[in-house]
Every structure is written in C-alpha cells, then in structure tokens.
C-alpha cells in the first residue's frame with residue numbers, strides 16, 4: 001500500500017473518513033487512527049502494528065460533546081478529572097456506549113477516552129466524522145513514535161497516511177485512570193502526575209485490590225513494551241559501573257566515562273520528551289547497551305521510571 005505523507009489535516013481526515021488508517025501527531029506520542037465507524041479500518045490498525053487483538057484501543061474525541069457518543073455513566077470523579085485535564089494528556093477508562101465496536105475495546109465493557117490538546121490533532125479530529133480509535137503509532141513492542149519520521153520508519157507501506165506534525169511535546173504516552181469502578185485507579189503513569197490527579201480526586205489508588213482470578217485491568221500491561229533492540233541497564237546517579245563497548249547513556253546526572261552516545265537531560269520534562277527518540281537513535285547506531293538513570297518516582301519521574309522498568313524487562 002502507498003503511504004501518503006501530508007501536512008494537511010483536511011487531506012488526512014478525508015482519508016480516515018473514507019475508511020483509511022492515518023497516523024497523526026499528539027502532544028504525548030503519535031497515534032495510529034481509524035474511524036470507529038469503519039470496522040475494517042480498526043482491524044487494519046491491529047494488522048499494521050502487529051498488535052494482539054486482546055489489547056484495546058483508546059478512542060480520541062474532539063470535544064466533550066462527543067463523550068456521550070462513546071461513554072456511559074460518567075461519575076463525579078470522572079467529571080472532575082475531565083473538567084481539569086481535558087483536553088490534555090489524560091485517558092479515562094469509562095463504561096462503554098454500545099456504539100463503540102467490540103473490536104476497539106477488545107471485548108471489554110469499558111473504553112479508554114482521550115481528548116488531545118495538540119492543535120494539529122485537534123484540527124484533524126474536528127474534521128473526522130466519528131471518534132477516532134488510536135494506539136501509539138509504532139510496531140507493537142517497539143518504543144512509541146514521537147516524530148513523524150519514526151512513524152514512517154515503522155509503518156511505511158502498512159498504513160494509508162501520515163499527518164506530519166512537530167515532534168511530540170511530552171514524548172510519553174498519556175496518563176490512564178480507570179473511573180469505571182467504585183474506586184478510581186491509576187493504570188499508567190504519564191505527564192498528568194499522580195500528585196496532580198490526587199489534588200482533584202484524592203481517592204485515586206495506584207494498585208488494584210489483589211485478586212488473582214481477575215483479568216489484568218489494562219490488558220496492554222501484560223505485553224512487552226517500549227523496548228529498543230539494545231539492552232536497557234538501569235542505573236542510579238553517580239553509580240560506579242564497568243562500561244561495555246558500543247554503549248549509550250541517558251539521564252540527568254553526569255554520565256559514566258566511556259559511552260559512545262550520550263543524552264544528558266536538564267529536567268524530567270526533557271528526559272521524558274527525549275527518551276523514546278533516544279532509544280530509536282541508539283538502535284539506528286548499533287548501540288548494544290543503553291544505561292538509563294532511574295529517577296525517583298515523584299512527579300513525572302513516576303512515568304519515566306515505569307517506561308524504563310518495562311523497557312528493561314523485555315519479556
């Protein structure tokens with residue numbers, strides 16, 4: 001299939017409205033979108049990414065009015081979070097409206113919903129006839145794409161269109177909060193921090209009550225994630241290490257001596273923004289090991305730690 005590259009939200013939305021699969025920029029990472037009104041296009045997302053069919057997709061809406069078309073039962077906690085953080089890098093899991101196809105939610109009775117803030121994403125979504133289901137626009141298991149070039153590298157020839165935008169301002173996927181049960185639960189850390197969420201809804205928990213029989217609350221969490229080809233070695237500030245050849249370092253503190261590629265970040269924001277593109281850069285340069293400084297889990301540090309620890313797991 002020929003992949004069209006365009007900077008025109010009109011052209012990209014027209015392709016999506018006629019049943020195509022379109023990658024588009026958001027402030028978190030690039031998304032791979034299909035209209036929830038085109039079941040064939042939804043299947044094409046799973047095929048293009050090599051994504052397991054039991055891993056549900058997030059539905060992207062243009063404005064709060066579209067919420068009612070995708071969610072049922074929006075409780076008080078969800079309303080407060082929407083009021084404070086929509087549009088933005090937050091996904092809420094809510095009871096789904098029957099109009100959302102089961103292929104989008106992988107058969108779950110809940111649906112993840114996000115309203116992005118990036119202006120190109122907003123213009124694109126405004127021109128789409130239906131809400132847009134979209135996972136991150138990368139091959140399944142690889143680091144998320146934070147630039148249109150990274151999308152192209154993974155998905156050229158597999159999707160209909162790439163809507164070009166600037167590199168993602170945040171660089172980490174959205175915070176996910178499950179508001180479908182009696183207690184709101186943080187499923188994935190992101191740029192909206194736990195501290196910010198708890199300032200609005202103090203009851204938000206970080207761990208589900210343990211029940212071994214229950215299915216995982218976020219099906220995607222059981223799959224390997226965010227992993228570059230290089231091995232990830234987690235380290236702490238100023239840790240003494242024997243550095244292997246062909247290795248790289250990313251972190252906030254002075255790097256160890258002897259690494260061949262280096263990304264020294266001035267803030268957690270920069271660390272989050274650069275992480276996935278650095279992973280890809282390392283792979284393109286044949287790096288074997290990436291040493292990554294593990295930040296503390298305060299603020300944005302929680303999301304960075306989460307991605308690093310899962311990239312290091314590489315099941």
Ligand code: TXA
Nearest residue numbers: 028030031056110111112135136173174217218219220
């Ligand atoms: O920032 C983001 O969230 C990006 C942009 C494109 O919006 N999207 C993204 O999608 O990261 P994806 O598919 O790569 O990650 C979504 C995660 C998966 O782990 C999935 O299992 C989980 O959200 N998820 C989706 N729907 C869910 C639901 N109804 N209940 C629990 N988890 C859900």
Ligand code: MG
Nearest residue numbers: 135136137144
């Ligand atoms: Mg993803």
